[in-house]
Amino acid sequence: MKLSLVAAVVVAVCAFAGHRFIKLREVVLSSREVSVKHLPNCQLLKNLDFGAEDLTILSNGLAIFSTGLKYPGMPSYSEDPGKMYSLDVLDSAADPVEMEIKAEAELLESFNPHGISVFIEEDSVYVLVVNHPQPRHSQVQIFQLEDNDLIHLKTVTHDLLHSVNDIIAVGVDSFFATNDASSPNEFLHLMTVLLGYPQCTVVYYSPAEVTVVAAGFLSANGINMSPDGRMVYVSDILDHEIVVFQINEGHHLTPVKVIRIQNIQSDRPLVTQVFADDGTTIIGSSVAAPYGGKLLIGSVYHKALSCDLE
Template identity: 40%
Template sequence: MAKLIGLTLVGLLLAFYKNHQSSYQTRLAAFREVTPVELPNCNLIKGIETGAEDLEILPNGLAFFSTGLKYPGIKSFDPNAPGKILLMDLNEKNPAVLELEMTGNKFDKSSFNPHGVSTFTDEDNAVYLLVVNHPDFKSTVEVFKFQEEERSLLHLRTITHELLPRHVYISELLAHKIHVYEKHANWTLTPLKTLNFDTLVDNISVDPVTGDLWVGCHPNGMRIFFYDAENPPGSEVLRIQNILSEEPKVTVVYAENGTVLQGTTVASVYKGKLLVGTVYHRALYCDL
């Protein structure tokens, strides 16, 4: 009887393990392969070799990239270098990236580990950057003022609260969902809808002209956490039109199996151009 009970327990444990493993693999889209979707003119951006995990494009065509993210369990091609904020002027015929100098007596550049960037322009057209930062794997939000003439960032302060737009879009990475909320004047939120996908949705960029959402996605997320140069993570970019309507239109604008671009996290557009960033690899600049 004891032997039978022992075998039963082993069987239950194995079943639990297999079910848990199957759920984990499903959430990470472990076995999904990418069907390529190409764009007519794409070029890797020189000077971005350790990721462009998030990016933001101003209405005047200036683009900011956060690069150099280091996080437990995530591949880093340069683990000893601090993170950076890069600038690219999309109005130039052949735009190149420039590293922005960061100034401020109380800001420790050596531990800068950026994980996301947003911009805010005030009534005087001054531009501010809000950057999620993980110094020593803690979490802060750093506020910088962009000094355009000097091409530099002045660190102002560290904050812990977030600023929210009129509609709030939240990507739930492992659940393959995007949640849509409406923000009210009293800062309360009302859930409007949830969209489901067959890919891991990461950063969301909103086109200020059309309101379309551009989403960097991981079509096979398992490969992000278990990096294999022979079988790298793919890239995928979704465009979501009319997200507040009854039937939003979702289009795969770009998809690739990792040969060119590995681990896409973000995509954003400006005047017919598409920028695509990655968690630790390179960045792409395409015509639409």
């Protein structure tokens, strides 16, 4: 009887381990082959030599980039603090220009920018930047844009904002934020991924309220909002899907649709692919934004591209 029980347990454990191994291969896309698909006139942007993990483009064509991210498990080729750059997309001869950050020395020395978002109120432009002064330690830095300078206004921290990847601003100091890890503890997060136990969250922050508004992601990554401000889109980089949420009263989110990214290179893809590269031109692309017939593409630690949209 005891031998039968032990054998049953061993079989169950082996079956579970085999299942998780197959699922992890799917998560990391181990069998995927990338077919190169380039756009016309793709040019590497000058000065962005250590990545452009995130970027956003204002309505006047001013693009803002976060660069120099140092992130656990990712290569890093500079020991210097991260920087912010701007680019006039409408000027074909322009190159990215470093933005001067006017802040206290402690912030400048530990600046490690990740996701960014912009909020415009009347004639004032506010730039919100996710910052990791230490591994798995997250802040949101709030700046006001003046000419090409970023004037530091405020630092936001909270226990619920423990592993912030990206944000979307809904006010000068209020935003939705994604946590790409279930815990700031690397081992605990790794276990949730290995066991297939999705625990990552989306958090709403304002000075009056901080709350989890969505959960159940393996790794909540990028976040964006529909032009009418009614929907929020959250990408789960490990589940390979985008969840569409409706914003309800009190900034609570209700899921309305899940877009699974699959068959991208087939004759009938569920999502249209406009650019793909095998690492020859750009490695680890993390963001893309269109404007005025151009497509800007950033990467976690490598380069940034500007291409013509067909």
